[in-house]
Amino acid sequence: MYNPKFSSRTLLLPSILLLLLLTAAAVFSQIEDADDDLGDIDELIAYDEEQENGENSQPTAAHFESRESGKKTDVLSRAQRVVLELNGDTAKRAIEENEYVLVLGYAPWCSRSAELMPRFAEAANVLKGLGSRVLLAKIDGDRYSKAASSIEIRGFPTLLLFVNGSSRPYTGGFSSEEIVLWTRKKTGAPVIEISSVADANEFLKQHSTYAVGLFDKFEGPDYGEFVKAAAADNEVQFIETSSAEVAKVLYPVGTPTKPFFGLVKSEPEHYASFDGHFSSDEILHFLENNRFPLVTVMTELNSAKVYSSTNKLQVYVFAEDDDLQKLLKPLQEIAKKFKSQMMFVAVDIREENLAKPFLTLFGLEDSEDAVVVSFDYNSNSKYLLESDISSRNIKEFCTGLVQGTLKPYYKSQTIPDNKNASVLTVVGKTFDELVINNPANIVLEVHTPWCITCEATTKHVEKLAKHFKGLDNLVFTRIDASTNEHPKLQVEDYPTLLFYPANDKSNPIKLSPKSNLKELAVLINKNLKTQDGATKDEL
8 A cells, every 4th residue: 555755756646646635535335236147148239229228218328418417327327238237258259259348347346447337337228329340248257256267357446458358458437427538439430420510510519629630531641640630539539531622611710721630629719720740649649739828727526637747847726715816817917828838727617636645735724815826746846836816926826837946945943943942843944054054963853643652763763862961062953744845854664763964064964763772873973973973872
């Protein structure tokens, strides 16, 4: 199990992801799954078809648009019958006898599995309506652990696509629409052809985000790179057409000339046309820079996309929803000036599962006021706008990020009163004064509140400080690494004991916190003797 260790430069992104995973798991709702072992696969498939034929309704992608609770319940009920329930006897056979099988490994007690299963069932229903050859199946990996392990399901939930018996990891999103899109792309349908205006208008009823390519013929190098990009991308539906009239319906801005590629999305910046060289890499790069809106409002559903973005310089604005709405338009104007240089994300500060993991890294987890921060995942640095939040100040903040003139932010508690203390408390703001620039030798204890063995080390340090009392060339200090940071303090294990020689503060010497009092006293005396000869008798 992962033991969280906070290091501002080496563990910034992992810390965020860990905190988000831990908090997100708490909000998923539990559902009951009491599916019985129904036996032979052929009988199951026949049963599904028999039940489906009796419904007198054909499932289509339009089901996604339904908002009537009765209709949604009916659709989900039929969708759940489309998903084949596997068991210890049928799992391998289903995979071996079908060209394409998308398997969901779940556990009844897993809240994330419970959240995903209804979406998986909806996706199965739509794929069946679209005539897909993919069989969607699920297996209770807790009940049939041996069968699940044999098909490489070792955690929950797990999605795997089997192509002619060989497994491929699932790399798409987790809404029903995203599961449908990814599955169709990976099973031979990365591009949809639209040849008539009527079909184009029908497509627009169900899709607001897509990419369209206009070609004379569906062949040649440019078209080949277009298809290659379509297969590689996991999030955007690609459309191809050879009709300028159809292209005008799908992309009604300007007059597209062949070959043409453009992205359409349901954002203020609705259309983006590609003006680069027709290569799959350039097309994918174009999509990455344009798939997000100017300002992305983070939700539980899109958070994974934000974290996985290739744009590693990200600006976050945390505020209550009403304030975010007021900030949104000026933020969009600022984002236009820095497009492709950084990503802008707005987060409702009251959504603790989304906001708190980020704000904790700044020591602002209890803040109720608006906060603007930035993360540069390339250098594992973080930044805080410490002036008033205004369009002008945010723009200057972003300019400093691009030009590299901003100083990274390091957490610090308020400066404590160390009067008469035998062990001085160091915070981020006093680290230079009390450790780096202090002319004496320094013993520094680095601890955290969650560290189980830190208490014993703290007691040792208190006793050592009393023992060495009277030596002007030796100062004992401690710092809480969970709430204080400094660029010259990079510690990942707690507790940590460091001896900073008076004449070389850039190379602290590690003392083993597992040593007993006498051993620590010997080590400290040894290092003092190396420095200037002033020592204290052993304990």
